[in-house]
Amino acid sequence: MTTTPNAPSLPDSLISTLAGHYYTDPQVFALEQEKVFEAMWFCAVRSADLDKPGAFKTVEVGRENVLISRSRKGEIRAFYNVCRHRGARLCTEESGEVKRSFQCPYHAWTYDLDGKLIAAPNLTKMPDIDRDEYGLNKIAVREWLGYVWVCLADEPPSFEDSVMADVVARLGDVESIDHYTIADLSLGRRIVYDVKANWKLIIENFMECYHCATIHPELTEVLPEFADGYAAQYYVGHGAEFGEDVKGFTVDGSEGLDHIPGVGEDQDRRYYAITVRPQVFINLVPDHVIIHRMFPMAADHTIVECDWLYMPHVVESGKDVSRSVELFHRVNSQDFEACERTQPAMDSRTYRNGGVLVPSEHHIGEFHDWLKSKLAE
Numbered sequence: 001m002t003t004t005p006n007a008p009s010l011p012d013s014l015i016s017t018l019a020g021h022y023y024t025d026p027q028v029f030a031l032e033q034e035k036v037f038e039a040m041w042f043c044a045v046r047s048a049d050l051d052k053p054g055a056f057k058t059v060e061v062g063r064e065n066v067l068i069s070r071s072r073k074g075e076i077r078a079f080y081n082v083c084r085h086r087g088a089r090l091c092t093e094e095s096g097e098v099k100r101s102f103q104c105p106y107h108a109w110t111y112d113l114d115g116k117l118i119a120a121p122n123l124t125k126m127p128d129i130d131r132d133e134y135g136l137n138k139i140a141v142r143e144w145l146g147y148v149w150v151c152l153a154d155e156p157p158s159f160e161d162s163v164m165a166d167v168v169a170r171l172g173d174v175e176s177i178d179h180y181t182i183a184d185l186s187l188g189r190r191i192v193y194d195v196k197a198n199w200k201l202i203i204e205n206f207m208e209c210y211h212c213a214t215i216h217p218e219l220t221e222v223l224p225e226f227a228d229g230y231a232a233q234y235y236v237g238h239g240a241e242f243g244e245d246v247k248g249f250t251v252d253g254s255e256g257l258d259h260i261p262g263v264g265e266d267q268d269r270r271y272y273a274i275t276v277r278p279q280v281f282i283n284l285v286p287d288h289v290i291i292h293r294m295f296p297m298a299a300d301h302t303i304v305e306c307d308w309l310y311m312p313h314v315v316e317s318g319k320d321v322s323r324s325v326e327l328f329h330r331v332n333s334q335d336f337e338a339c340e341r342t343q344p345a346m347d348s349r350t351y352r353n354g355g356v357l358v359p360s361e362h363h364i365g366e367f368h369d370w371l372k373s374k375l376a377e
Contacts, residue, residue: 010356015365017354018372023198023346028375029299030063035374036278038062038152041163043280043293045148046307048187049095050076054113056102057095060295061152066139067091067102068148071113076143078150079136084117085109090136102136111136145282146183146309147291163276170274172237177274177282179262182289185309188321193304193332197339198346199279199296200371202304205335206273206281206292207233208361215334218327222246222253223271229360232273239270239284249285250323251330256287257314257321277370283328287311288321290328300343306332 010016022028044059045068056069058081067081067090083090088106101118103110110119115136123129140151142159149163167177195202205211209231212220220227223240232240242249248256249271259268263286274282281292288310295303308325315321345351357364 013359014356015362017204017357017364018200018368019354020346020348020351022354022371023200023343024299026299029198029296031375032296032371033062035377036062036371037296038064039374039377040153040157040278041142041149041151041159042278043147043276044068044078044150046187047076047143047146047148047183050148052097054098054100055096056091056098058091058093059150060297061150064152065089066150066152067136068141068150069098069102069113072100076141076148077114078139078141078148079115080139082137083107083109084134084136085120144183145177145291146185147293166276167274167282170233170236171272176237176267176272177284179264179267180260180284180289181262182291182309184312185260185289186312186315187307188288188310188315189308189325191306191325191329191332193306193336195302195304195336195339196300197302197336197343198299199294199302201339201342201346202294202302202336203275203367204364205339207231207275207364207367209234210358210360211338215338216331218251219331222249222327231360232271233275234360234363239267239272242269242271248287248324249327251326252323254323256285256324257319258311259286260288260311275367277367288324292332304332304336 038061042061044061044066045057049057050070053070053072053074056067059066059068065081066078068078071077081090083104083106085104085107088104090102090104101110101112108121109117112118115138117131117134140156142149164174168174171177209226210229212226222243224243225240232238246253248254250256268286272284276282279294283290288308291307291309293305297303308321310321
């Protein structure tokens, strides 16, 4: 028997979850914004969405609004979306394109695509202003897997020891994900989900398959082993094998699309799921890759952007990707509905001490320990 603080004794097969207030308390969420989302590498946008100099997107990262754009030299830049003059939001659109500069709509302070202050009313009468020093405040940027990752920390953690380490912990090495050449794939479909649930409920759900036989009939038809309740993430390096009569990772198990050439025989006909903390899911199958990016908006509200990526010629030729999209779209909808059913109970007095995890979910306890250690830092 094991004992947890403020909770009754549990049999050895069960371990405790986080207490309910971790999913509802605005103060906990604010601490997560500070200690997790503003301190770690955050996957913000797909690089291809910034397809030319001057293209930009604005993204909520923790409590900050971040402006991400491509410079005239084609390099990715990220800045706080805050004018250095009086703090007005510089770009009010979620995405767009400027020709040469960003101009504040309040007092017309103007910055080039590298963030340097280049113009302002009466600026020539203020020769003591250093235009670099009073340029936009920059944010650390890294491109990987065809996505732009940003980190708001003054001293960002090692990308290799955090983001890439999560991939290694799941697959055993980085080379296994390199075979999918994700940065070279093209976007076939993007669906944005508005989920009325805490971001941690979404992560916990993605990490386990104890629920798969209950709510994912299409998925367990394609991946029969998921009906046994053990998720692929439970085992390092393991990919769930397609059913014997399944031809592709599609809603009806029919033939998929053109395979990614680098995927070897050992990865063929297998599905791999990876959680990259704090807000990314990577799903690998032989003919496409599915990337989820979570944007936690409030303790009970999360936006999830899901991208389906295929070989470029598949997208360019207009091939029908609907059957492969539909499979995981159903999975997403089923999962998010389950999370939304769970969210109200997090405030219940009966969930004050949390719930329990069965053996096939014990690895979620490691996620809880990791989160509590981050909040305690």
